[in-house]
Amino acid sequence: MEFGLEQTIALLVRTPAVLDTLLRDLPDSCVLQDEGENTWSACDVVGHLIHGENTDWMPRAKRILEFGESRPFEPFDRFAHKEKQSEISSMPQLLDEFARLRTENLVHLRALDLQPEDLLRRGLHPALGIVTLSELLATWAAHDLTHLHQISRILAYPYRDAVGPWSRFLGVLHCAGHSAASYRSGNE
């Protein structure tokens, strides 16, 4: 096991509060703005995190523990939140829903009382093949951080001209996201 489960949970616990502190009550112009065609706003990102809480992390952890490699995960649709936007549309509602689901999921995760041997158990990802429970939980935390990284970039986007010659010193203005092309169109 290459990461500590308690450290991972410490990060997972924080994400809803971090996003709440950063995004609640920001003007709509900030939270609805994206980075151009086919990119996401901060609202889209929180919607995507909500979808992950509902369908990705804990459902997949349970599938590994129940079925091992014999039954692959359901594919995770990265764009499902786009269909949900008519149901939950304001940032405060999105933040409340994300915090509620994350709290519930971490209660369930702790209740599993995972032991080192459980973390080595293997499951079947529909695109990536064999993965372990340890890798899934590490990915949950790193996925939060990928989207915090993305939100900092989205919020900086309106400043790319306004900063004038300082632009070269501001790495966030020159970030294009780094995820594999398959991520942009595929599922996780």
Added chain:
Amino acid sequence: MEFGLEQTIALLVRTPAVLDTLLRDLPDSCVLQDEGENTWSACDVVGHLIHGENTDWMPRAKRILEFGESRPFEPFDRFAHKEKQSEISSMPQLLDEFARLRTENLVHLRALDLQPEDLLRRGLHPALGIVTLSELLATWAAHDLTHLHQISRILAYPYRDAVGPWSRFLGVLHCAGHSAASYRSGNE
């Protein structure tokens, strides 16, 4: 003016609380860890933000308003916080100091009661040449976001192997920072 001053202040106000929520009481292994040789830890980043509050943003704004282009800014030393680390070393102390200074600086910024014509006033950067007050204030907010972007990357660093095959979907694990080489060794 290509950005709203109130929107910029809304971001600047949030940064200390966002970093506090993300970093306070995380294990030392998280906040002291860096990304390898000649890179920064989260503690280094907060130390750097403190140094900016003390010597960069408001001192430069005041210099523009008092001296215009006739007197260049003092160079900003990106590595000054390394010398200060013996004075303030724990993350809670760093977060407290950053929050205190940011609050003071925003009180001073609001007290200037800047008008649109003030934002067009010009100053002299020792390396970049002519800059405007508007550009300086936009850079202050974008600089916060650059370092939030960096901290999300630093915290994700220990997960780069632990996530297994999911790595390709996690952009934060593939980010190298994007700032110009001159930034790494020079001053802002």
